[in-house]
Amino acid sequence: QITLKESGPTLVKPTQTLTLTCSFSGFSLNASGVGVAWIRQPPGKALEWLALLYWNGDKEYSPSLKSRLTITKDTSKNQVVLTMTNTDPVDTATYYCAHSITVFGVISWFDPWGQGTLVTVSS
Amino acid sequence: QSVLTQPPSASGTPGQRVTISCSGSSSNIGRNTVNWYQHLPGTAPKLLIYGNDQRPPGVPDRFSGSKSGTAASLAISGLQSEDEAEYYCATWDDSPNVFHVFGTGTKVTV
Numbered sequence: 001q002i003t004l005k006e007s008g009p010t011l012v013k014p015t016q017t018l019t020l021t022c023s024f025s026g027f028s029l030n031a032s033g034v035g036v037a038w039i040r041q042p043p044g045k046a047l048e049w050l051a052l053l054y055w056n057g058d059k060e061y062s063p064s065l066k067s068r069l070t071i072t073k074d075t076s077k078n079q080v081v082l083t084m085t086n087t088d089p090v091d092t093a094t095y096y097c098a099h100s101i102t103v104f105g106v107i108s109w110f111d112p113w114g115q116g117t118l119v120t121v122s123s
Numbered sequence: 124q125s126v127l128t129q130p131p132s133a134s135g136t137p138g139q140r141v142t143i144s145c146s147g148s149s150s151n152i153g154r155n156t157v158n159w160y161q162h163l164p165g166t167a168p169k170l171l172i173y174g175n176d177q178r179p180p181g182v183p184d185r186f187s188g189s190k191s192g193t194a195a196s197l198a199i200s201g202l203q204s205e206d207e208a209e210y211y212c213a214t215w216d217d218s219p220n221v222f223h224v225f226g227t228g229t230k231v232t233v
Contacts, residue, residue: 037223039168046125047160047168047211049223063222096167108215109158111170111179 002026004114022097035100036080040093127226134232145212157195
């Protein structure tokens with residue numbers, strides 16, 4: 001059974017760096033086709049994809065947030081970490097991590113997702 | 124602002140069929156497969172459809188997906204009260220860089 005759980009601060013001040021950890025079990029991030037994605041949902045708004053880390057170390061970022069995001073992995077701990085610099089109140093959202101599968105190099109999806117963690121950016 | 128457009132809302136009575144559209148372009152839906160997610164407030168989003176029309180194990184066959192050109196759709200037949208949720212289409216966009224994108228979301232009311 002694959003499970004993921006997000007952890008991190010519930011409150012950060014504007015301009016601070018936000019660090020979120022996704023702890024997972026039930027799969028290996030070394031396995032071909034596997035990845036971990038980060039997605040967020042501001043209150044009352046739609047889902048927004050942030051970043052994806054692949055089994056081979058490749059990374060992809062949302063173009064609008066690329067300059068502020070860094071995604072890394074600690075394979076020994078089964079964790080993926082997302083760092084967001086220079087936070088702003090508009091970054092207030094529930095942040096989710098999700099297991100990603102890519103097959104045939106072209107078909108991919110996110111399943112399952114973690115329960116999410118609410119982060120508020122406020123002074 | 125998302126590059127995938129969905130109607131804000133859809134509704135139906137129990138037993139009816141509801142269809143949700145997802146409009147994109149040649150750089151996203153036109154060249155990549157589409158997934159659909161169901162999201163109930165306070166819970167983790169759930170994968171409903173992957174690869175345009177494939178259902179993961181455990182997803183009822185009342186849910187079906189399709190894609191044509193630069194648009195995709197999700198159909199829910201035999202609508203049930205537990206289907207009341209937000210639904211999102213999602214795919215990859217290849218222009219100019221590769222990135223993933225979710226639709227604007229559709230609230231289904233039963």
